[in-house]
Amino acid sequence: MLRLKRGDDVIVFNGQGLAFEATVQHAKKDTADVLLGARHAAAPEPRVAITLVQAVLKSDKMDDVVRDAVMLGVAAVQPIVATRSEVTLASLARGGRKERWERIAVSSAKQCGRAVVPAILDPEPFGAVASMVDRRQLPGPALMLVEPNAGAEVVSLNELDAQAPKEASVLVGPEGGWTPAEIASGSERCRLITLGGRTIRGDAMALVAVASLFTKWGEY
Amino acid sequence: MLRLKRGDDVIVFNGQGLAFEATVQHAKKDTADVLLGARHAAAPEPRVAITLVQAVLKSDKMDDVVRDAVMLGVAAVQPIVATRSEVTLASLARGGRKERWERIAVSSAKQCGRAVVPAILDPEPFGAVASMVDRRQLPGPALMLVEPNAGAEVVSLNELDAQAPKEASVLVGPEGGWTPAEIASGSERCRLITLGGRTIRGDAMALVAVASLFTKWGEY
Numbered sequence A, B: 001m002l003r004l005k006r007g008d009d010v011i012v013f014n015g016q017g018l019a020f021e022a023t024v025q026h027a028k029k030d031t032a033d034v035l036l037g038a039r040h041a042a043a044p045e046p047r048v049a050i051t052l053v054q055a056v057l058k059s060d061k062m063d064d065v066v067r068d069a070v071m072l073g074v075a076a077v078q079p080i081v082a083t084r085s086e087v088t089l090a091s092l093a094r095g096g097r098k099e100r101w102e103r104i105a106v107s108s109a110k111q112c113g114r115a116v117v118p119a120i121l122d123p124e125p126f127g128a129v130a131s132m133v134d135r136r137q138l139p140g141p142a143l144m145l146v147e148p149n150a151g152a153e154v155v156s157l158n159e160l161d162a163q164a165p166k167e168a169s170v171l172v173g174p175e176g177g178w179t180p181a182e183i184a185s186g187s188e189r190c191r192l193i194t195l196g197g198r199t200i201r202g203d204a205m206a207l208v209a210v211a212s213l214f215t216k217w218g219e220y
Helices: A059-072 A089-094 A097-112 A126-134 A180-189 A202-216 B059-072 B089-094 B097-112 B126-134 B180-189 B202-216
Strands: A009-013 A019-027 A032-039 A049-055 A076-081 A142-145 A167-172 A191-194 B009-013 B019-027 B032-039 B049-055 B076-081 B142-145 B167-172 B191-194
Touching: A009 A032, A049 A059, A049 A202, A059 A076, A059 A097, A059 A202, A059 B202, A076 A089, A076 A097, A076 A126, A089 A097, A126 A180, A142 A180, A142 A202, A167 A202, A180 A191, A202 B059, A202 B202, B009 B032, B049 B059, B049 B202, B059 B076, B059 B097, B059 B202, B076 B089, B076 B097, B076 B126, B089 B097, B126 B180, B142 B180, B142 B202, B167 B202, B180 B191
Parallel strands: A049 A076, A049 A167, A142 A167, A142 A191, B049 B076, B049 B167, B142 B167, B142 B191
Antiparallel strands: A009 A019, A019 A032, B009 B019, B019 B032
């Protein structure tokens, strides 16, 4: 634990876009009084607000994905339990996993200089995705990452509209991939997209997909 | 260790683009005779041959970068010892690190379905980069990843020519970043490029940069 003392310079942020330089006035065991100074220039937020819809991966892999997605600049993370996710909603709740991902999101936002902490949404079963897209709880366009051979409707990023949307959802599957039923169901609400012919590991896919979409949409 | 026995079906590949289906005829302790069958369709190689020039990171981080870069499809990895790399060429040699990265490259190529194993080049000091670019030992264009505030010449991917080159080199710094002297030296031979305003961790930068350049150049 970092021990603060009177006179230390810190940056304080509210997680919703405001950050200030500040100086510690009194530091106690669990709290500190600070004197706010000038507005601090935080890292800019991406122009496209991407919600990462990530099928829950094995414990530490999912932690890494949350950390990396926040670092790149996603606006929110929607964890979903897919058929091949090796967890249940009940075990996620019992393990306090959402709260853990929230702590990781705060810590990653600090490290990469963002003043906005992305929301970690309540984990949902895959079956809830369709209605979330319909209710615009997941912003469109919704893009579902699949293998190149997943069907006739699969397109590459080259075939997507280059015009950047204001927001988008990106669905990334679990280590074992989506089931054919999930792809069939997903294709009714989402564009099926693929990234090249080489197999990308499940726990690297979110980072590769978000970086690629940001590039496609002119963020880099 | 995977124990093969007579009759097992395997894929054999020479690491240079050829892969065949095969059946084990005799398996001994260290060798096996196989009967070659049909040519196996390996994952396609990217159209742009990228050499990743990666400043050596801490031990396991560098292993991860080699694994991930091979997975995405780089053509070669050139490890370099930068000022802020916390290693020396002598310690890399003593630790057999190049051989270790070669084994990781073979294993990652297998996992992602590539029949080509990228070359791991001999580690070099940062000072050798200029002459390697001049001698085209590092293919051009050479692109050096830097922070947005690293100087007036820094461009975003939007400002790069969209026309895909046949090959390119991408220079990624160590955890602590390039020194100002390295950026000044690099800028004589390389375009200085940057990826958005949020700080990307050193060990994630190669994956993000290669994915973004592949997108820029129409690979995805």
